[in-house]
Amino acid sequence: MHSPAEEVGLMGQRLATRVQAALDAIPRAELVALMREIHDTATARHLAYQHEGVTETIALLPCPLTMRQDQLGYTHYVSQIVLNAIKRLPDLYFEVPEVRDVLRVSDVEEAWLRECWTPAHREANPVFGRFDAVVDYTSAVWKDTIRFMEPNLIGVGGLHIAPTAISVLADLAVPALLRRDPGLRLQLPIDIRDLLLQDLLEHLEVIGRPNGQIVLVDPKFAAEGPDEPDSLARWYREHSGVNVLHADPSELRQRGDEVYYGDVRVDVVYRDGSVLDLMSYAAEGVDVTPMRTLLRQNRVVSSISAELDQKSIFELFTDPVLAERLFSAEERQVMRRHVLWTRRVADRRTTSSFGVQIDLLDFARTERESLVLKPNRSYGGDGVMVGHAVEQGAWEQALDRALAEPNGWVLQQAAPIPVKSFHVLDAAGELHVEPYYVVMGFASNRYGVAMLARASQSQVVNVAQHGGVCAVMVGAQAMHTREYRIPTAGDTARPATT
Numbered sequence: 001m002h003s004p005a006e007e008v009g010l011m012g013q014r015l016a017t018r019v020q021a022a023l024d025a026i027p028r029a030e031l032v033a034l035m036r037e038i039h040d041t042a043t044a045r046h047l048a049y050q051h052e053g054v055t056e057t058i059a060l061l062p063c064p065l066t067m068r069q070d071q072l073g074y075t076h077y078v079s080q081i082v083l084n085a086i087k088r089l090p091d092l093y094f095e096v097p098e099v100r101d102v103l104r105v106s107d108v109e110e111a112w113l114r115e116c117w118t119p120a121h122r123e124a125n126p127v128f129g130r131f132d133a134v135v136d137y138t139s140a141v142w143k144d145t146i147r148f149m150e151p152n153l154i155g156v157g158g159l160h161i162a163p164t165a166i167s168v169l170a171d172l173a174v175p176a177l178l179r180r181d182p183g184l185r186l187q188l189p190i191d192i193r194d195l196l197l198q199d200l201l202e203h204l205e206v207i208g209r210p211n212g213q214i215v216l217v218d219p220k221f222a223a224e225g226p227d228e229p230d231s232l233a234r235w236y237r238e239h240s241g242v243n244v245l246h247a248d249p250s251e252l253r254q255r256g257d258e259v260y261y262g263d264v265r266v267d268v269v270y271r272d273g274s275v276l277d278l279m280s281y282a283a284e285g286v287d288v289t290p291m292r293t294l295l296r297q298n299r300v301v302s303s304i305s306a307e308l309d310q311k312s313i314f315e316l317f318t319d320p321v322l323a324e325r326l327f328s329a330e331e332r333q334v335m336r337r338h339v340l341w342t343r344r345v346a347d348r349r350t351t352s353s354f355g356v357q358i359d360l361l362d363f364a365r366t367e368r369e370s371l372v373l374k375p376n377r378s379y380g381g382d383g384v385m386v387g388h389a390v391e392q393g394a395w396e397q398a399l400d401r402a403l404a405e406p407n408g409w410v411l412q413q414a415a416p417i418p419v420k421s422f423h424v425l426d427a428a429g430e431l432h433v434e435p436y437y438v439v440m441g442f443a444s445n446r447y448g449v450a451m452l453a454r455a456s457q458s459q460v461v462n463v464a465q466h467g468g469v470c471a472v473m474v475g476a477q478a479m480h481t482r483e484y485r486i487p488t489a490g491d492t493a494r495p496a497t498t
Contacts (some may be wrong), residue, residue, distance in 0.1 A: 059468030155272030193451035212267025
């Protein structure tokens with residue numbers, strides 16, 4: 001017998017099973033043709049990633065992932081709790097020595113942080129980030145499966161990829177599903193591009209520059225990474241009527257207290273690049289003064305507070321002594337339930353995930369199978385080592401290397417990664433069903449939460465590691481929806497079918 005809460009939870013499983021059954025009912029030849037059309041449409045809509053200068057179409061898996069309206073609301077709630085706690089970290093960094101001990105930055109980063117964190121930032125601190133997490137919305141106890149793995153506070157990947165993946169499946173896969181199950185109803189979740197634009201427009205109002213010029217500051221000449229900014233700027237111009245521009249950091253110029261891109265005055269920017277990235281530009285002779293000015297004047301999303309973007313942020317959340325001092329009871333409850341135990345690698349004593357004192361290195365060696373070793377500040381899945389997937393000798397060698405790079409690595413509790421089977425085409429065009437690990441990304445503001453779902457046959461799930469993407473859709477009928485203090489996104493979800 002399931003409890004009433006578990007019965008409600010299993011509604012997510014029933015929704016997912018219904019979608020999968022409709023896809024499975026498509027005749028084999030028709031499904032192969034559909035998957036080829038999905039790939040061709042993804043290519044045409046520039047669902048792409050650059051690997052070593054070569055633009056590749058990202059694999060888009062054909063079965064939508066599903067969630068219910070109440071699940072969307074709760075995901076929004078916990079994402080906002082974590083984001084709002086992170087926004088306060090600059091003040092905590094300056095005031096609490098223990099916070100500085102966890103969030104160690106270079107001298108140049110601290111100098112920028114001290115110069116650019118002002119009272120104006122404290123009043124209006126725009127941070128648009130993405131939290132990578134695991135969650136199984138088909139579980140009877142789905143809330144307990146939400147586990148945040150790491151923050152990404154600067155240059156969120158997926159701004160073009162996520163909504164494009166959803167639109168391709170909404171246009172192609174959903175009609176095919178409806179032909180097998182006409183009663184099926186799905187909605188599109190909030191578009192991440194709309195959330196970002198809302199933050200940018202609101203911040204223009206806050207800083208007294210309504211209707212000002214928005215510029216996406218992102219390297220134009222990079223040979224690696226998601227190829228998104230031009231597509232994003234074009235989408236804003238075509239769909240929102242907002243003339244958003246894309247500039248390389250080297251193309252900005254300062255005149256007095258104002259910054260220009262060509263002859264256009266820049267009023268607010270969305271940045272893809274940290275202070276350390278800017279210093280790399282400066283070493284090549286690029287004038288980074290314009291970006292420093294924009295950060296100091298609080299005209300950047302994400303603000304200078306995002307310079308504390310480290311996986312070790314989650315140590316502050318999961319150390320019971322620090323959390324008790326720094327965060328509210330509501331925040332601590334969310335952190336205990338949903339943030340993975342994380343510790344900066346060093347020869348020291350700390351608390352385990354059970355709250356008992358441990359020697360961290362001894363614990364890391366004996367508990368390898370329950371841990372993951374990660375670079376503290378890199379992204380793209382680079383260097384991540386899953387303890388249970390490697391031998392003890394390789395694990396201990398990796399720990400020794402991490403110790404030799406102070407503040408460079410974290411240990412994190414390993415979370416079970418949901419596995420879902422997808423139809424795929426091999427190189428010869430033959431149809432197979434293969435298991436994939438699935439990881440979510442949550443990008444939220446007060447209006448809602450957007451989803452980026454990635455899938456891979458490796459436990460390090462990332463598009464940068466040649467993984468694929470999934471589309472997340474929402475069941476149209478709200479069931480047993482609970483009201484949260486933070487508004488949910490369900491009220492503004494757009495129908496994929498009528």
